[in-house]
Amino acid sequence: MIMDMNTPLTKNIKPDRAFATLDNYLSTGGYEGLRIAIKELTPLDVQRAVKDAGLRGRGGAGFPTGLKWSFVPMGEDAPRPKYLVVNGDEMEPGAFKDRLLIERDPHQLVEGVIISAYAIEASMAYIFLRGEYHLGAQRMKQAIAEAYDRHYLGKNILGSDYSLELHVHTSAGRYICGEETALLNALEGKRANPRAKPPFPQISGLWGKPTVVNNVETLCNVPHILHYGVDWYQELGRGEDKGTKLFGASGRIKRPGLWELPMGTPIREILEVHAGGMQEGFRLRGFLPGGASTDFLLPEHLDVPMDYGAIEKAGSRIGTATMIILDDKTCPVAMVLNLEQFFAQESCGWCTPCRDGLPWVVSILQDILNGRGRMDDLDTLARHTRLLGPGNTYCALAPGAMGPLQSALKYFRADFERFIRQNTEGIGRMTTKNTKGFSLSAVEGGQ
Amino acid sequence: MPTIEIDGRSYEVEAGANLLSACLSQGLDLPYFCWHPCMGSVGSCRQCAVIQYRDAHDVQGRIVMSCMTPAADGARISIEAPEVKAFRAEILELLMTNHPHDCPVCEEGGECHLQDMTVMTGHTFRQYRGKKRTHRNQYLGPFIHHEMNRCIACYRCVRFYRDYAGGDDLGVFASHNHVYFGRHEDGVLENEFSGNLVEVCPTGVFTDKTLSEHYTRKWDLQAAPSVCVHCAVGCNISPGERYGKLRRVINRYHGEVNRYFLCDRGRFGYGFVNSDRRLRKAMIEKQPAVSGEAAQQRLSFLLAQQRGKVIGIGSPRASLEANFALRERLGADYFYAGFGVDEHPLITAIAEIMQSSCARIPTLREIEQSDAIFILGEDVTNTAPVMALAVRQAVRNASFEIADRLHIPRWQDEAVREAAQQEKSPLFIASCDRTRLDDVATATFRKAPDDLARLGFAVAHLIDPEAPAVTDLSEQERSEAEVIAGALKRAKRPLIVSGSGCGSLAVIQAAANVALALPEKAKALSLVVPECNSIGLAMMQGRLLNEAFQLASTGAVATVIVLENDLYRRAERVVVDRFLAEVEHVVVIDHIGHETAEQAELVLSAGTFAETEGTLVNYEGRAQRFFPVLAPADDIRSAWQWLSDAPGQTDWRHVDDVISALAQRLPRFQSCRDAAPFASFRITGMKIPRQPPRYSGRTAMRANITVSEPKAPDDSDSALAFSMEGAESARPPALNPGFWAPGWNSNQSVIKFQDEINGHLRGDDPGVRLIREAGRASWFREIPDAWRVLSDQWLLAPIRHIFGSEPLSALSAPLAERIPEPYLALNPDDASRLEVGEGESVELELLPQMERRVLTVRLSAELPAGVAGIPVGLPGLPGTAFWKAAKLGTIS
Amino acid sequence: MTEDRKQETENRKQRDASCLFPVSCLLPSEIEAIKAEAGHYETPSAASIEALKIVQKNRGWISDESLKEIAALLGMAPAELDGVATFYNLIYRRPVGDTVVHYCNSASCWMLGAEKVRERFCERLGIELGETTKDGEFTLLPIVCLGACDHAPVVMVGESIHHDVDEQQVDRILDGKR
Numbered sequence A: 001m002i003m004d005m006n007t008p009l010t011k012n013i014k015p016d017r018a019f020a021t022l023d024n025y026l027s028t029g030g031y032e033g034l035r036i037a038i039k040e041l042t043p044l045d046v047q048r049a050v051k052d053a054g055l056r057g058r059g060g061a062g063f064p065t066g067l068k069w070s071f072v073p074m075g076e077d078a079p080r081p082k083y084l085v086v087n088g089d090e091m092e093p094g095a096f097k098d099r100l101l102i103e104r105d106p107h108q109l110v111e112g113v114i115i116s117a118y119a120i121e122a123s124m125a126y127i128f129l130r131g132e133y134h135l136g137a138q139r140m141k142q143a144i145a146e147a148y149d150r151h152y153l154g155k156n157i158l159g160s161d162y163s164l165e166l167h168v169h170t171s172a173g174r175y176i177c178g179e180e181t182a183l184l185n186a187l188e189g190k191r192a193n194p195r196a197k198p199p200f201p202q203i204s205g206l207w208g209k210p211t212v213v214n215n216v217e218t219l220c221n222v223p224h225i226l227h228y229g230v231d232w233y234q235e236l237g238r239g240e241d242k243g244t245k246l247f248g249a250s251g252r253i254k255r256p257g258l259w260e261l262p263m264g265t266p267i268r269e270i271l272e273v274h275a276g277g278m279q280e281g282f283r284l285r286g287f288l289p290g291g292a293s294t295d296f297l298l299p300e301h302l303d304v305p306m307d308y309g310a311i312e313k314a315g316s317r318i319g320t321a322t323m324i325i326l327d328d329k330t331c332p333v334a335m336v337l338n339l340e341q342f343f344a345q346e347s348c349g350w351c352t353p354c355r356d357g358l359p360w361v362v363s364i365l366q367d368i369l370n371g372r373g374r375m376d377d378l379d380t381l382a383r384h385t386r387l388l389g390p391g392n393t394y395c396a397l398a399p400g401a402m403g404p405l406q407s408a409l410k411y412f413r414a415d416f417e418r419f420i421r422q423n424t425e426g427i428g429r430m431t432t433k434n435t436k437g438f439s440l441s442a443v444e445g446g447q
Numbered sequence B: 001m002p003t004i005e006i007d008g009r010s011y012e013v014e015a016g017a018n019l020l021s022a023c024l025s026q027g028l029d030l031p032y033f034c035w036h037p038c039m040g041s042v043g044s045c046r047q048c049a050v051i052q053y054r055d056a057h058d059v060q061g062r063i064v065m066s067c068m069t070p071a072a073d074g075a076r077i078s079i080e081a082p083e084v085k086a087f088r089a090e091i092l093e094l095l096m097t098n099h100p101h102d103c104p105v106c107e108e109g110g111e112c113h114l115q116d117m118t119v120m121t122g123h124t125f126r127q128y129r130g131k132k133r134t135h136r137n138q139y140l141g142p143f144i145h146h147e148m149n150r151c152i153a154c155y156r157c158v159r160f161y162r163d164y165a166g167g168d169d170l171g172v173f174a175s176h177n178h179v180y181f182g183r184h185e186d187g188v189l190e191n192e193f194s195g196n197l198v199e200v201c202p203t204g205v206f207t208d209k210t211l212s213e214h215y216t217r218k219w220d221l222q223a224a225p226s227v228c229v230h231c232a233v234g235c236n237i238s239p240g241e242r243y244g245k246l247r248r249v250i251n252r253y254h255g256e257v258n259r260y261f262l263c264d265r266g267r268f269g270y271g272f273v274n275s276d277r278r279l280r281k282a283m284i285e286k287q288p289a290v291s292g293e294a295a296q297q298r299l300s301f302l303l304a305q306q307r308g309k310v311i312g313i314g315s316p317r318a319s320l321e322a323n324f325a326l327r328e329r330l331g332a333d334y335f336y337a338g339f340g341v342d343e344h345p346l347i348t349a350i351a352e353i354m355q356s357s358c359a360r361i362p363t364l365r366e367i368e369q370s371d372a373i374f375i376l377g378e379d380v381t382n383t384a385p386v387m388a389l390a391v392r393q394a395v396r397n398a399s400f401e402i403a404d405r406l407h408i409p410r411w412q413d414e415a416v417r418e419a420a421q422q423e424k425s426p427l428f429i430a431s432c433d434r435t436r437l438d439d440v441a442t443a444t445f446r447k448a449p450d451d452l453a454r455l456g457f458a459v460a461h462l463i464d465p466e467a468p469a470v471t472d473l474s475e476q477e478r479s480e481a482e483v484i485a486g487a488l489k490r491a492k493r494p495l496i497v498s499g500s501g502c503g504s505l506a507v508i509q510a511a512a513n514v515a516l517a518l519p520e521k522a523k524a525l526s527l528v529v530p531e532c533n534s535i536g537l538a539m540m541q542g543r544l545l546n547e548a549f550q551l552a553s554t555g556a557v558a559t560v561i562v563l564e565n566d567l568y569r570r571a572e573r574v575v576v577d578r579f580l581a582e583v584e585h586v587v588v589i590d591h592i593g594h595e596t597a598e599q600a601e602l603v604l605s606a607g608t609f610a611e612t613e614g615t616l617v618n619y620e621g622r623a624q625r626f627f628p629v630l631a632p633a634d635d636i637r638s639a640w641q642w643l644s645d646a647p648g649q650t651d652w653r654h655v656d657d658v659i660s661a662l663a664q665r666l667p668r669f670q671s672c673r674d675a676a677p678f679a680s681f682r683i684t685g686m687k688i689p690r691q692p693p694r695y696s697g698r699t700a701m702r703a704n705i706t707v708s709e710p711k712a713p714d715d716s717d718s719a720l721a722f723s724m725e726g727a728e729s730a731r732p733p734a735l736n737p738g739f740w741a742p743g744w745n746s747n748q749s750v751i752k753f754q755d756e757i758n759g760h761l762r763g764d765d766p767g768v769r770l771i772r773e774a775g776r777a778s779w780f781r782e783i784p785d786a787w788r789v790l791s792d793q794w795l796l797a798p799i800r801h802i803f804g805s806e807p808l809s810a811l812s813a814p815l816a817e818r819i820p821e822p823y824l825a826l827n828p829d830d831a832s833r834l835e836v837g838e839g840e841s842v843e844l845e846l847l848p849q850m851e852r853r854v855l856t857v858r859l860s861a862e863l864p865a866g867v868a869g870i871p872v873g874l875p876g877l878p879g880t881a882f883w884k885a886a887k888l889g890t891i892s
Numbered sequence C: 001m002t003e004d005r006k007q008e009t010e011n012r013k014q015r016d017a018s019c020l021f022p023v024s025c026l027l028p029s030e031i032e033a034i035k036a037e038a039g040h041y042e043t044p045s046a047a048s049i050e051a052l053k054i055v056q057k058n059r060g061w062i063s064d065e066s067l068k069e070i071a072a073l074l075g076m077a078p079a080e081l082d083g084v085a086t087f088y089n090l091i092y093r094r095p096v097g098d099t100v101v102h103y104c105n106s107a108s109c110w111m112l113g114a115e116k117v118r119e120r121f122c123e124r125l126g127i128e129l130g131e132t133t134k135d136g137e138f139t140l141l142p143i144v145c146l147g148a149c150d151h152a153p154v155v156m157v158g159e160s161i162h163h164d165v166d167e168q169q170v171d172r173i174l175d176g177k178r
């Protein structure tokens, strides 16, 4: 049990089980947090608990969850209906944490949703799942049906006068749907262009009504905060930040995977202890600590703890906390090209810098890798990292895309230059195996 | 008023504005694309960036989009800081990565907002080496060309077409840099305002096909301040001419009337000016006259011979000057207005109501601000299109109130729409058949005209018990009236819209009662009439056409002068045939050939709006002057000239003389002298040139004929010159042929002429309101009985079409493509009773004359039973609604 | 032909025979499912993506005809729905094979051999990326990260996810399908 108390999010996720059933979930104290919230606390009490616990958003931006909720207009005069929306879009390359929670312990998310919806007096909640998570959708729907049967959902939850409807929405691709305001447009059945902020969704969100969007993992924390208390939760963190976190790693490591560890666990521990270090014959060149939209860090950063502030100080972001490992046999320039192709293709096409800047970046990187690069291309790339920076674009997709590029220019500049020099010195064109791109249009139907 | 600091200087700006419009209002240059002055901000193009500083100590600041940032008191920004100038140049560079650089062959060239902004940002060097993405173009119908490769994805087109104009067949497809703007499949863009895409698009994606037919660069087009002649709204236009042909019509901003947009009838209906059917030569007995003078003499001869037996028939599509000249020449007793036999009483009633102070007559700007609208019996989109566009904006007022509550600035377009969702200000439409505004209506009611009137009378009584009551209301009628009356009573700025559209006097009177019933300051009534000078003519008080017919049947008419009018559109064929036979001498003064002209002994070739000067009075009683854009050729003269040039008749030498005489003779026209400055007006001694300063090739234009350049035609009638020399600035708006400012070659230059963004033109919007409400209006009391379906007889309700119901625009070839085939609209139950289906023929026996017609059936689910809809003015159908009822039968 | 499709063809034949004026090409079951989805939202048009997916599941892709009817059902203009349909990459506006093979080409899979997997698929199926086999069985498309990076390379065949895919596994997948 002690062990389970340290890994609240994954305690029901056992290798010997396909997924946690309702009985499994109840047997480890499931829906206890809901009972406490609904029977003993007011919505504002719940908000305060989550705020005091120090829970920060696990979707990438790390915004304090309780604070986010506190912007929702409350009380009699508040506009209605209000909505809670779960962000289960998880499409950022390298990220694979929410799928585990959705597929393997769906009731934990359902409970988190109900408590959080209660906290903001929402009467309707949606779980927004990316279209490819077929299994996840199926398990969520089953869990929701069971929750309705047990009166955790629907009218007068657990005999209280609080009622909530919960529905699963499955999407149809496009990374931008994960951006919370684009997600709202997607949920409204529109093109998933993001929206301008302000107004923030808490004021005018889904169908213009107060709405909170939270990540799957964020909400999965909530039942435990309510059940075991704020103090217990705060104790879980190892550094500045509170609670536990799913950390993941993929690439040329011995044991790619996902582990629930205290916030503040040093990167070295994750990579060397849990992931087992690099595969034979490969050395660590660098890594993206929080998925595709974070800046590269180097081996010299291995002792940085996975805390929001610490990673930022090191020059990157904790993001989704799922790391992509760059080994010494993979070309960093080609890897950056792969990432930028992703971002260019997933741009929604709404704002100029992102829509037209990213394809330019891609075309320069292709030129460089194909031996047509020029030294001043590096200036052009650097110029883009500023041009597409935070505040300059309509949403955070393009600034995210600039993370790996700007850090690669900083840390792997020699690799870029080597390709370019081979061009100008006329030694002949060099290509790497991994540079083959694909047309941005190959994926789409339509125009 | 907030004070903001821009690059170290203080400015007082409008409250509630965003930084972009605040800067532009101050006359500063700041590039933008996705923002449009009347469509608000969406922040997508990122072109309008400025640096904003937190306070006086902040030297770094941060980049913000000026269009998305409130111009709050104390804000400090920089437009000029090098880093933000570089940012804007880089954004432009990105927009240009895929742009085809086809300016030399692009029809937008020379008036391209993208060109202007490229120069403004200073982006000159292309660094992008990659491939450009390319798109396939679409066929979009007869009006608009599509060249998608030029697209810079500002999203303005869809925002105008869908959000502003209510169209649903233009969209945005795909994503990332493949976003595509077009229809979901090739085909005609159906919205009535599609032509504005040409002006809304900042580059050459959507261009004017009619201009393309005989393309000329903007700088080579001679232009003139003009007024659209295709309906009674009176949108201000800027027609463009080259080589004696009219080449296009574009919008000319007017702060109270059309502002930024025209309808497709107005924009693409100009083809009649260049048409083969133009009457260019005077004709005597079907032969070209030896000279204009010979024709003139013939007219004088006829007039001299037959004193007392000459009558004149005026026209609601002719200018005040033309109508007045006819009236003056023959005497008021001999002046017949020339309205349709059925419409004369309606238009007269409308003009009287307008002059009776029953209510304020709102401008289009005011219509847009209404917070509850009741439309009674009018399909505004098809009769006064741009007014319908204003009504469409008015329903958004509810959303602005919601936005205010949430502290969302009104200009933050997407956010306001999202916050408001479907919430709309109340709009009630009561009409015979469906209308194009139904999609934004709170509720619609379909009724026969008499029942529409009853509904109106009932609403009036519910608002003000003093208004006469309808005594035998059904339960349903009562509850409908209560809903409408309730909403109007709650409104702060209610508006009643009606007109002659459904052909019923009772409907007009009912609408007047509703307006009169409204509280003192809130009375607003907008009455639609069909033609560009219907109101002006009605104010001249000519006699009824039927009286002319009667008079002729007694043999008392020897000569009739028909001014700019085809009588066959105004009365039944048999009647007109008889009349023309009974009159000995038929004289027609017109610019376009028609059946009446074909029967004339003497045809005098008049100028169109493009060749003459004149004054039109629009639906709000605003007298507006139009000026010729090209000098008349051949025998073409202004109608008033034909009528006045007879020796010894008048001392009118210039149109200004006619206007002065009119003002003197009929005091209600007094102020129409002020519609525009007279011919003697000069700016520091100079006239105003019609040609832009870069007008090119003047000396080569006729080189194929002769190399010597002829003297430019003289225009002694106005302060404008057929020249490129003259006053470039300080032009009074009424005399400004078009908008241009240094660095602003596109239509966006209009912002340099407004007192503030979206405001009035500096120097005042053109035209004068002739109607100053006076006297006290009284209730109309003749309430019709409830209408009953007759077993063997159908009531014919007129249906108006934006394309086809108005005769001049119908002559423009591209527009003609959009005219529906003549048809008879039937309710499906009636059709099945008659055992006819959609597309099948039905025979009409028109009452009371028993004339027979065969028309194909079009089913219209919303027509009331027993009412058949008959389209007005389509080929072979009358131009006004004089057929009232018919028996229908299948064809045996 | 899959069972679903056989059923669909059968249904269509029956309907066309029984009805003089085929008002709709959508099946009653599809219409019902779309209406049920629409009921979960404030406005019917919010169900647009789900509606497209319902029809696509039955028919493999969204034809112009289907698009127009779905639009009508949801009270949308075809242009508006098509704007949505073409935005999302999992809605196919062109015909695809009975089984769509999506191979992940994002960072982790790319590093661990996604290109080899793709090449093997292309070789075995005799098609290029984005193409459909002549027999209409398979379409090969790239897809972004499938959220299983710890098991890269990852491939999604139809609705099922395959982990740690190498060339041999490509063969096994295809052999199992044919």
Ligand SMILES: Cc1cc2nc3c(=O)[nH]c(=O)nc-3n(C[C@H](O)[C@H](O)[C@H](O)COP(=O)(O)O)c2cc1C
Residues within 6 Å of the ligand: A056, A057, A058, A059, A060, A061, A062, A063, A065, A068, A087, A088, A089, A090, A091, A092, A175, A176, A177, A178, A179, A180, A181, A213, A214, A215, A216, A218, A219, A395, A396, A397, A400
């Ligand atoms: C391009 C883009 C993609 C995103 N994708 C996701 C996602 O898939 N899942 C997610 O939870 N948050 C994603 N986010 C972050 C969300 O916008 C938002 O911050 C988050 O859902 C808030 O939840 P949280 O406060 O619980 O973290 C994305 C952001 C951007 C800019």
Ligand code: SF4
Residues within 6 Å of the ligand: B228, B229, B230, B231, B232, B233, B234, B235, B258, B262, B263, B264, B265, B266, B267, B384, B385, B386, B387
């Ligand atoms: S609304 Fe009337 S006046 Fe205005 S452009 Fe259209 S037709 Fe001309």
Ligand code: FES
Residues within 6 Å of the ligand: B020, B031, B032, B033, B034, B035, B041, B042, B043, B044, B045, B046, B047, B048, B049, B065, B066, B067, B068
């Ligand atoms: S005009 Fe401001 S972002 Fe486009």
